[in-house]
Every structure is written in structure tokens, then in C-alpha cells.
Amino acid sequence: MSTTNKKAVVLSSGGIDSTTAMAIAKSEGYTIYSLSFRYGQRHSVEIESARKVAKAMDAAEHLILDLDLGKIGGSALTANIDVPKHDSTEELAAGEIPLTYVPARNTIFLSHGLAWAEVLKAGVIFIGVTAVDYSGYPDCRPEYINAYEKMANLATRAGVTGETRLKIRTPLMKLSKGEIIRRGIDLGVDYSLTLSCYDPDQKGRSCGKCDSCLHRKKGFKEAGITDPTVYV
């Protein structure tokens, strides 16, 4: 990466993973272009967290795009299906794709990131996916990210003119939730700004029982750090 092009588009949900990915991008000297989506998710209050995070990270810009995924449906996050709740992390289904999976969500997110990166002439997109403590979503795996990067480099001007190659960076891919949080704390991340819950209440308090809350709790426990989240 040349120093003449240190712009990075960072996909930001306002959660732990994307916030840590953003902190890593910042620590490497990138100018941050934060990208968030309102996609009809029931937890759209996460956008407020993403705003606070972008501000705390001195993002050059925080672009919030509206997506029409509600009309496509197929997920407990965008359709009228209850978000599954559990009493303990032992109940997180292993190897199954849960109801909260949103069809092609990361592909749609990355594709908007790709468009913005091309306009900004940014050479990198950061995405906070992890294949360790994750929800079993197919679009979080390294083989998917690699295939996306290959496609992306054929999709844009760069694929024709041989300009800057786009890199999709996934610095959390091999980290557990606890390791992600420890990494973020080392980089000075204030996790009280972040929100993980799929089904927060009207006041923005986390439910404490959805997949995402359970992964978050487990992470703080593993990291040996007090969880600053306000639960119901």
C-alpha cells in the first residue's frame, strides 16, 4: 500500500467486530470512510452506535445508505419472524445457519463498499467478519472473502485499466471474541459506544438473550474485561 492512497472504507454496524476492525485500520494509518446501512433491521438503533464510533475514530466521512432488504425478506432480522433467544451460550447452534441470517447481506454491503471505494479511489475495504465465534453465516468465511476480492477486482475500472487493486481486509478472521475485545482495548476502543443486540428495546438496551448478545457476553468474559453493555 503506497502512502499516497491510505483511504480505507470500513463497513460499520456499530458492533464490537466492525468497531475493532476500524480501530485496526486507524492504527495502520488509514483515513477512515465509515459505511453503515439502514436495511430494515429491527435493531436500526445500531446506526446511532455506528455514528458515535465514527466520531470517536475521527472518520473522514460516515456514509449511511438505505437498503430495501425488507422487501426481499427471508430473515428474522428483516422479516416478521421472532429473533431466537437463549438462556446460555451453550444453546448457540453449532454448524447450523440461524434464522437471523440475512440472505446475501455481506455481499450487498461489500458491493456498496466497492462502489464507494471506486469513487473515493480507496484501495482497501475493511470488514469485521470472523470465522471463530460467529453465527455460522456463510458470508463470513475466508473462502467467501477471497472469492469476493477476485470478483471485485474484475468488476470495476481497476479490472480494465489495471489501476490500484482492491484489497478486502478481514483482520478479525482468526480471532475469538475475547481476542477481538482485548485487541480493541489495546487500541483504546471504548466499547460502551457499541451495540451488538439484534433485538434492543426502545431505550436501546440490549436483550441479553439473542445470539449476538450471547457472543458479546462470552467475549467480555473470555477477555476478562467488564462488559459495559446496558442489558434489559
Add this chain to the structure above:
Amino acid sequence: MSTTNKKAVVLSSGGIDSTTAMAIAKSEGYTIYSLSFRYGQRHSVEIESARKVAKAMDAAEHLILDLDLGKIGGSALTANIDVPKHDSTEELAAGEIPLTYVPARNTIFLSHGLAWAEVLKAGVIFIGVTAVDYSGYPDCRPEYINAYEKMANLATRAGVTGETRLKIRTPLMKLSKGEIIRRGIDLGVDYSLTLSCYDPDQKGRSCGKCDSCLHRKKGFKEAGITDPTVYV
């Protein structure tokens, strides 16, 4: 393709290419799920053409999604940049990517198609791209489509569970505009329903001078068929 899954998502702009691709899908026995986008294009009247086409083709559904590409910009079609006009097809720039290129547009379109295909359990997406009489857009080339298909099959449930593989079909890839029109006429397409112009007037009449109008005129001329388009 088994006969138990003959659903096809067809990306439809209401123009000649996507309409012909839809006619081909229909002729192969697919049930048509037409997908169009309002993305801030100045020629959003094309959506009306897409509606007429979906009706004429007996589509099972015509989903119209709103995209927020205007905020990303970077194109004469979505930003405040004039659409280039020409007096003859000789002026169409060869080998250059024109101002009307919308960054990552086909990637964003296909990604929504991918999401919908997953929800519908459709095994095929048809897209009317062509690498012959085209505008030099990088996301119309076969190497791009092949890379997209590989990525798509890792992005969704199918990539994990080994369910139906998704196929991206590009039946027009090697056809000239004239050949596309002849193919469509053979299949009974009524091209008076379609609109190609990037910059139509308030009454929906085509400008006759943008890249897309010139390709359309050239196509009808080559096909030896009277152009039913109403030009300004």
C-alpha cells in the same frame, strides 16, 4: 436444472437487452421473477417500461427495489454530470469507460438478485449483459460474470449446505445488438414496450443521442427491423 426448480430471477431495466434475456428465460420454461431498481438514475422512467415488460412476459412477480446509489455518486447517470451526447455511432468511444458507468452497479444489482434467489430458492439469475455492442463497462465481461458466480456460490446457504448451485446466465454475451433484436423478435418480444435512453424527456421520449440510444438505433438498423422508439 431439475424441473422442480424452474424459477429464474431476471434483472430487468426495461431495455432491449434485459427484455430479450427475459424472453429467452421464458422460452426455456422458467417462471420469471423480474427485478428492477430505482437507483437515482435520471432515466427512472425506465421502471415503467420494466413494468410493462414484466406484465407482457407473465412474470410471477416484479420486485422493484430502491437503492441509495445517488449518495455514492461517480456517474453521469446518478450524479450531477451531463450525459454525453453524440451525432453518430462513430463517436462511441472504443476501449474507454464512459461517464455513464455507475461504479459497481451490476455487482450491486446481482447481489440483490442473489438475495432474492436465495429466498425464492431460484437456481438461476439472468442478466442481459453483452460484451459485443456494449458501453465498455467492466462489469459486463465474461470473466467478471464467472468470478461473480463463484463468489455467489460461497456467499449463501448453498455454499455451506451444498444445496442447489446458483447459475448466472448471460445469454446475450456474444450477440451483437442486431442479433439480440432478431432473437427477441423471433421470440415475440414487443420492443415498443422497452426504453433504452439514458436521458429521456418528461414525456418518456428518447434523446436519440446518448450512447444507449445510439446502440439501440444501430441494433435495429443491423437487424433490418423498424425501430419502434419515439425519439425527441
